[in-house]
Structure formats: structure tokens, C-alpha cells
Amino acid sequence: MFRTALRNVLAHKARLLMTVLAVLLGVAFVSGTLVFTDTLGNAYKNQSAKSYDNVAVAITSYGSPSGQHGKQQDEGISQQTLDRIGKLPGVASTTGRVSGFAGVADAKGKLIGNGWTNSGANFAPGKNGKDPRYTFTSGHGPAQTGEVALDKDTADKGGFHVGDPARIATNGPVKTYTVTGIFTTDDGAVSAGGSLVLFDTASAQALYLTPGHFSDVTVTADKGTAQQKILDEITPLLPKGGNVDAQTGKQLADEQARQIEQQFNSMSTMLLVFAAIALFVGIFLIANTFTMLVAQRTKELALLRALGASRRQVTRSVLTEALIVGATASLAGFVAGIGIAVGLRSAMASFGAKVPSGPLVVAPTTVIAAFAVGVLITMFAAWLPARRAAKIPPVAAMSSAELPAPTKSLVLRNTFGVLLAALGAALVVLGGATGGDTGRWEVGVGAFLLVIGVIVLTPLLSQPVIAAVRPLLARAFGVSGNLAARNARRNPRRTAATASALAIGLTLITGLSVLGVSIGRTIDKATVDNLSADYMVRMANGMPLDDSVAGEISKVPGVTAATALQSSYFDVDGRFSSVTAADPAGLARTVKITMVHGSRSALADGKVLVSDKTAKSHGWRVGDSVQASYPDGTKAEVTVGGTFADNLVLSDVVMPDRMLTPHVDKPEVRQVLVSVSGGATPTATQAITDGLGDNPAISVMDRQGIRDTFGGLINNMLYIMYGLLGMSLIIAVLGVVNTLAMSVFERRREIGMLRAVGLDRGRVKRMIRLEAVVISLFGAVTGVVLGLFIAWATGDSISADLQGYVMVLPWTRIAVFLALAALVGILAAVWPARRAAKLDVLDAIKTE
Numbered sequence: 001m002f003r004t005a006l007r008n009v010l011a012h013k014a015r016l017l018m019t020v021l022a023v024l025l026g027v028a029f030v031s032g033t034l035v036f037t038d039t040l041g042n043a044y045k046n047q048s049a050k051s052y053d054n055v056a057v058a059i060t061s062y063g064s065p066s067g068q069h070g071k072q073q074d075e076g077i078s079q080q081t082l083d084r085i086g087k088l089p090g091v092a093s094t095t096g097r098v099s100g101f102a103g104v105a106d107a108k109g110k111l112i113g114n115g116w117t118n119s120g121a122n123f124a125p126g127k128n129g130k131d132p133r134y135t136f137t138s139g140h141g142p143a144q145t146g147e148v149a150l151d152k153d154t155a156d157k158g159g160f161h162v163g164d165p166a167r168i169a170t171n172g173p174v175k176t177y178t179v180t181g182i183f184t185t186d187d188g189a190v191s192a193g194g195s196l197v198l199f200d201t202a203s204a205q206a207l208y209l210t211p212g213h214f215s216d217v218t219v220t221a222d223k224g225t226a227q228q229k230i231l232d233e234i235t236p237l238l239p240k241g242g243n244v245d246a247q248t249g250k251q252l253a254d255e256q257a258r259q260i261e262q263q264f265n266s267m268s269t270m271l272l273v274f275a276a277i278a279l280f281v282g283i284f285l286i287a288n289t290f291t292m293l294v295a296q297r298t299k300e301l302a303l304l305r306a307l308g309a310s311r312r313q314v315t316r317s318v319l320t321e322a323l324i325v326g327a328t329a330s331l332a333g334f335v336a337g338i339g340i341a342v343g344l345r346s347a348m349a350s351f352g353a354k355v356p357s358g359p360l361v362v363a364p365t366t367v368i369a370a371f372a373v374g375v376l377i378t379m380f381a382a383w384l385p386a387r388r389a390a391k392i393p394p395v396a397a398m399s400s401a402e403l404p405a406p407t408k409s410l411v412l413r414n415t416f417g418v419l420l421a422a423l424g425a426a427l428v429v430l431g432g433a434t435g436g437d438t439g440r441w442e443v444g445v446g447a448f449l450l451v452i453g454v455i456v457l458t459p460l461l462s463q464p465v466i467a468a469v470r471p472l473l474a475r476a477f478g479v480s481g482n483l484a485a486r487n488a489r490r491n492p493r494r495t496a497a498t499a500s501a502l503a504i505g506l507t508l509i510t511g512l513s514v515l516g517v518s519i520g521r522t523i524d525k526a527t528v529d530n531l532s533a534d535y536m537v538r539m540a541n542g543m544p545l546d547d548s549v550a551g552e553i554s555k556v557p558g559v560t561a562a563t564a565l566q567s568s569y570f571d572v573d574g575r576f577s578s579v580t581a582a583d584p585a586g587l588a589r590t591v592k593i594t595m596v597h598g599s600r601s602a603l604a605d606g607k608v609l610v611s612d613k614t615a616k617s618h619g620w621r622v623g624d625s626v627q628a629s630y631p632d633g634t635k636a637e638v639t640v641g642g643t644f645a646d647n648l649v650l651s652d653v654v655m656p657d658r659m660l661t662p663h664v665d666k667p668e669v670r671q672v673l674v675s676v677s678g679g680a681t682p683t684a685t686q687a688i689t690d691g692l693g694d695n696p697a698i699s700v701m702d703r704q705g706i707r708d709t710f711g712g713l714i715n716n717m718l719y720i721m722y723g724l725l726g727m728s729l730i731i732a733v734l735g736v737v738n739t740l741a742m743s744v745f746e747r748r749r750e751i752g753m754l755r756a757v758g759l760d761r762g763r764v765k766r767m768i769r770l771e772a773v774v775i776s777l778f779g780a781v782t783g784v785v786l787g788l789f790i791a792w793a794t795g796d797s798i799s800a801d802l803q804g805y806v807m808v809l810p811w812t813r814i815a816v817f818l819a820l821a822a823l824v825g826i827l828a829a830v831w832p833a834r835r836a837a838k839l840d841v842l843d844a845i846k847t848e
Helices: 002-011 013-051 079-086 152-158 201-208 227-237 249-296 298-306 311-350 364-390 394-398 407-434 436-477 479-490 492-526 549-554 584-590 600-605 612-618 657-663 682-691 703-746 748-756 761-798 811-828 830-837 841-846
Strands: 057-061 091-097 099-101 118-123 135-139 147-151 165-169 175-184 195-200 216-221 244-248 535-539 559-572 575-582 595-598 608-611 625-629 635-644 653-656 669-676 698-701
Touching: 013 249, 013 311, 013 364, 013 703, 057 227, 057 249, 079 091, 079 216, 079 227, 091 118, 099 201, 118 201, 147 152, 147 165, 152 175, 152 195, 195 201, 216 227, 227 244, 244 249, 249 311, 249 364, 249 492, 249 703, 298 311, 298 394, 311 364, 407 436, 407 761, 436 479, 436 492, 436 761, 479 492, 479 761, 492 703, 492 761, 492 811, 535 682, 535 703, 549 559, 549 669, 549 682, 559 584, 559 657, 575 584, 575 657, 584 600, 584 669, 595 600, 595 612, 600 608, 600 635, 600 653, 608 612, 612 635, 653 657, 669 682, 682 698, 698 703, 703 761, 703 811, 703 830, 748 761, 761 811, 761 830, 811 830
Parallel strands: 118 195, 147 175, 575 653, 608 635
Antiparallel strands: 057 216, 057 244, 091 216, 099 118, 135 175, 147 195, 165 175, 535 669, 535 698, 559 575, 559 625, 559 669, 595 635, 608 653, 625 635
């Protein structure tokens, strides 16, 4: 029976090609993900470990930002402490570090890098005049105020050379420095596509901390001295207060390795979810292929039974074929996965991410996982066709007819499908009504059960749907349309298996699209729609603005309002709350506050406004007095003057700036809202930019820029999801091609008869194409309906956490999805249609 199975595989290479491709794609996704994440994780861990090779002890001072030039409220680690540590026995050297934000402007005044990973640090040379963290390709490190060194990537992007002037922005005013050197480094900021600016130590301390103090210290040890011994000696010398932490180099390296592993495990999990979806879709293609192969070999299998083969032997024969196919596809998929991992690594470098060098990591677990997934998925999908093959009676050897599926199996299948779909739908509805984490879990489990139930019911659902479409096709395309609809209905199991693959992909894509567009619109309503300002000014790195920014903007001609929004956190009525403080008059001109109770004019009277959600959670009403504990520890009663609808621009509590300012050392201004006469224009944008000294670190956003900032991440994630789900749609396309090819093979005699009675080649092609379109659109419509239902329930479950959420139906995208499904059908039918049209009429008629 093994030799029989092997001969069958070799005899039906073309028929099994689609199955091999489906398994190959899924295995390639799995193995590529594991190799990619293992390789990157190993490279970053090695880089991290390398950076701590010579570190015996690392000391870090944790300070809370005060907002002024990025400085910290505590003084960090003093030079005196550093000197005392350096005199300890066994200590070879000590190096103090200080760092913060620094952005470099290019020739056009734009920021090089993304803002979040643009950093500055001090150049700390040792006795040999070199800093071991940096390797200079030209020039030397900065030695005095007014000098800087740039990393090579930033220098290349900005066209800087040694001796050139460079405009550098910190959290203070922009200054021009002279470039004294260009260096390479393994610094994480540069690896992430950012920039690194080196200052002399005194300048860096003045910018980021206080003179004579460091935020980080690294200690190297004499040869043979234990790291723990040095740590024990250093600990008593450190400042008291709990804001300084000291670890051995090994502890720090191990902690970094754990963090890196967690990050890459999260990435791996996300990618493997999409691999699982692709493999799940592939199951239908594999099962469909083996079902058709078994149906075409009815006489052969029945003859084996008549010659004495047992049911178990026939089942093993089919499963052996699946094993051979799965192993072959797994091997090819594993090799392709390694190629994908190499390609992804190269793609990261091309997008500006500097990936550490290192070997390609192919772990034994990756090899086992790839082959286990491919083989087990293939054999699982082939199990039901194998059982069906074993049930073929020997008497079937005397008939060439395909045995119909027993009615009992359809009844059981439909009953099981109805129960599963009903349970899933009930859980989805219940989860949407419940909301919260519990509700979202219920929606997730219910959605899975619902999709499985609908897939089980697809043969039943396809009959009335395609029957309803048949008259339309007959009127529009004549005989070809009528025959296409009849062919799609002829074998509901095969049609259902093919349509199900498309339905799964469209369910996910539609659901994600609806949720993404709806959440984006909700965020849009809570931000841009609540602003009457034309611009929002923020730091590119998310740090606070200098409190002089609003005043500088107000001096720009044409500016009618420049309102600074201060942020703070303090205790209100026993609960920690975020607070926005602003000038009431300026706030009225730049922000639309939708009041639920009370009046916004209460701000001018020295009262506070509270979001309606927060007021309800605290049980506050307009006129209530609540106890507030300000950041400086002062306690006072504040009066609730009104409640307002959800507004992402404002915090839960809004108060006049005059109430907050006396209780903070320096206002923390996160953003400034600007209104200009005549609205936002390129001229006004440039005027504001010039008024701020053309600072590349400050972002001046118009309303579209605000919209992109708050909602852009959702769209980017959505496009990534589309790309990942494209794998499942590719497999679905292969399923349509496979189904049509098998259908043409089975109906050779029928097609020959149609040609003999006058159906020309053009109509034969049209018949096959229309059949493909009908199957594809049926699967697409099923997926769209399921996606909309699941998105509705998911939206309900998150509406309590995202006030103002309203489901938005992206009709244009849905229409595009359906059009693409029809296009999938047309393209998938090209080869089968040509094959059908080229059949020799006499040979086809003689086919048994």
C-alpha cells in the first residue's frame, strides 16, 4: 500500500501542486518568523552583552523630569562620589554619563530622525583620549563648549563633514555648533534609526542635568576582582533616597537579555497568529484536494477493496500520500522561511533600522516546529477524505459514477453547524453587551465558534444563494451563466470548501477595517472636531515645551490666540488624576468643550471642569467641593463648575492655569494651540516656524497633521494587518484554481458534449470564469457579513472605554474587497478556462 501511495503521488503531481503551495506558504511563514525573531533576538542580546563586557558595576540615577531643558529635579551622581568610587580597591576606572534629547537639523531645517530616538550624550574620554563606546571615522571628540560630534548615519543624511556648522536643538533654544568628529556606534538610538550628538561633558551636564553631576556611571574592575565585591563596596557610597540603582554588569546584561527576549516573543506571537490563519485557510484547500482525488479514484480504491485491501489499509494509503506531500511541502517551506528571514532582516536595514550583525539562527525547535506543522496540518486535512475513501464498497469498482455523499452526513453536518453558529452568535452578542475585558474574551471565543459554524453550514447556505443568483446570470450571460450557476451548485461540499477559504480572510479584513475606521473616526471627533485652533505645536520627542513658546508664538503676525496647555498629575478627592491647566480666555478661543452639565465660564470663576465619565465614577455633581492635593503637597478645596463630554485634547480635570502655576516649580507645557486669522496656510505655518527660531525639534501641525498624529498609528497598523492577511488570500486563490481545475477534469465528457451541441470555446471559457466569480463572491459576501457582525459586537464591547465610539461602515473599502474577490475569481479561472476550451471534443466524449 505504501508503494501504491507513492505511485499515486508521482502520478498526480499537477493535482497536488496547489496543496504543496498552500502548505509551503504556511510553513514558510512559521519558520521565517521563528528564524527572523531568533536571529534578531540573538544579535541584540549579543550586542547588549558586548556593551557590558568590561562593566563591573553600572549605576543609574532615576530622576523625575522638571521640563527645563530636560533636566532632572534630583542632582544625580556627583563628581565627588565618582572620585570616591574610583579610589576603591579593585576599581580600574569610572566613567560618568549624562544624556537627553538632541535633534539635528538638515539643510532644509528639518529634523533628522524620528524625534523619539534622537539623543545627545557626553563624550567621556579615558586616559588615552578615547571613549570606548565610539569609534571615530574622521576627526575627534568634542573638547569644549560649541563643539559636537555626530554619528555617521546622521552625518551622511545631513551631508555634514568635520568643520561644518550644525544646528542642534535640545529642549531649549536652537544653537549652532561646530562638528569636530564623525563616529560609529552600537547605541540603541542610532540602531533604531535615530541620531546621536556628543557634547563635551560640561556642556552635556549643563543641558541635561546640573554641572558636576552624572545620571549614569560605569565602573570597570581590575583583573581578577569579583563584580559582586565591588558592588558591595560601592553601595554605601551612593546617595540615599531610593532613586539610585546599582547592578553588576552581569545582572544588567541578563536583565537586558530578558527584556529583549520578551520584546521579540511578542513580535513572534503576532506573526505566528497570522501564520496560523494562513494554515487554517490551507486546511480547506488540502481537504478539498484530497476529497477530489479520492472521488476521481473511486474505481481504483474500490478495486483495491475487491482485491482484499482492508478499510484501514485504504485509509493508511491516503494518509501516506498526505504524509509525503506534507513532508515535501514542509522541506520547501522551511527553506523558503529561511529566505524570508534573510529578506526581512535586509528590509529592516533598508528602512533605516540598523540591525546588529550576527549569524543566522536556525534553532532545532524551529526545524521541528516547521515539519510538525506542515505534516500534521496536511494529514489532519486529509483524514476525512481518507475515511471516506475507506468506506467505498467493492461493488463501486464496476461503476464509473461518483458516489454521492450520504444524506445522513449532511444532516449531521448541518445540525452541528447550526448549534455551533448559534452558540457563537450568542456569545458574540453577550460579549458586546457585557463589555470590558470579559466581554472582549466572549466576543473572541464567540467569533471563532461562529466562523467555524458558518463554515460547516456553507454547503447548506450555498444552495439557496446560488439558486437566487442563477436567473440573473442566465439573463446576463445566457447559457454560460446558467451552466456556471448549476456547476457551482452541483457539488456543494467542494464549493463550500473553496468559498470558506475566502470567507475567513474577508471576515478578518472586514472586521479590522470597520474597527480601524470607526476608532479612527472616534479619535478624530475627540480631537480635531473639538478644536477651533488651526495649529497644535508640540515637541517632536514628546517632551514638554519651554514655557516661553506660547509667548513667542503670540508675537507672530496673524496669530489671534496661542494657548499653552499645562499638564500635571495630582490627588483629587483621594484619587490620582491627570489635570490640564490653561488660560480660560485662550482655551475658549482654541478648544470646543461640549458641556454636559454646568457652564465652561466656571473656569474664569476659579472652578474646575471635569469629564463626565470621571464625574460619574466619583459621584460628583456641579457645585460639589472636592479635596485636591497639589504637586507641592498643598491641600485645597476646589469646586466642580461643570462636566464635559469626552475630549482627547484635555485631561479628566481642567482648571485655570493661575490655580496650578503657584504649586509647580515650572509649568509642564505639552502643547500649544494656535489660532490664526484666515486659517492654516503654508505662509502662516512658516511664520510660526520662523517665530520659534526654525527649531527642528518643535513640530507645527495643522489640522490634518493633528489628525495624522492621533489616528495615523491605527491606519499604519491596519495596512500591516492587510499585508499579513494577504497570505491567507493567496492560499484562497490557489483553492479557487484547484477547484476549477478538478472540476474541469471531472466534467471532461460533459464539456465535450456541450461543445458537440454548439457551445463554442468562448462560451466555455465564460462558463468557467463565471463559476469562479460566483464561488469567490459567495465566499466574499459571507466573510463581509460575518466581519460586520463581529466588528459591531467588538465595537460595543470597547465603547465604554472609548467614549463617543460609533460604528462607521467603510462602504468604499467593502466595495473594493468585493471587487477584488470577483477579480480573484477571474484570474483564478484563466488556466482552467483555457484548459476546458482546448479539450478535444471526440476525446472528451469518449471519457468514462
